[in-house]
Amino acid sequence: MPQCTFQLEKEFIELYVLLKLLAFAPSGGAAKAMIAAGQVSVDGVTETRKACKIRGNQVVRVAGDEIRVIG
Numbered sequence: 001m002p003q004c005t006f007q008l009e010k011e012f013i014e015l016y017v018l019l020k021l022l023a024f025a026p027s028g029g030a031a032k033a034m035i036a037a038g039q040v041s042v043d044g045v046t047e048t049r050k051a052c053k054i055r056g057n058q059v060v061r062v063a064g065d066e067i068r069v070i071g
Contacts, residue, residue, distance in 0.1 A: 002064070008071045012053040015040065015060070018069075024062050034062065 006013075006022065013021075016031040019040070025031035032050045034040055040047050041061045042054065054060060056071015 003066045003068065005068045005070055008056055008069060011071075012055045013069075014050075015042070015047060015052040015054055016050045018054055018060065018067065019062060022067060024065070024067075039063065 006018065016028055016035060019025045019031035020028050025034055035050050036048060038046050038048060039062060042052060043058055054069055056069055058069045060067040
């Protein structure tokens with residue numbers, strides 16, 4: 001499983017913004033559609049809230065890739 005890390009600059013980042021910034025989705029709308037379709041999990045649980053706040057030490061999985069968020 002490919003893995004990448006993301007360093008937070010603030011307290012949190014919204015899930016759809018994270019996917020857009022790391023190019024897992026070409027746009028915010030596409031990221032929201034992926035989340036709504038149940039293609040994204042946070043800490044092993046499918047996440048359907050588009051604006052879910054992702055904080056340090058959380059793990060996001062999408063399309064077989066893992067994103068470790070460092071806070």
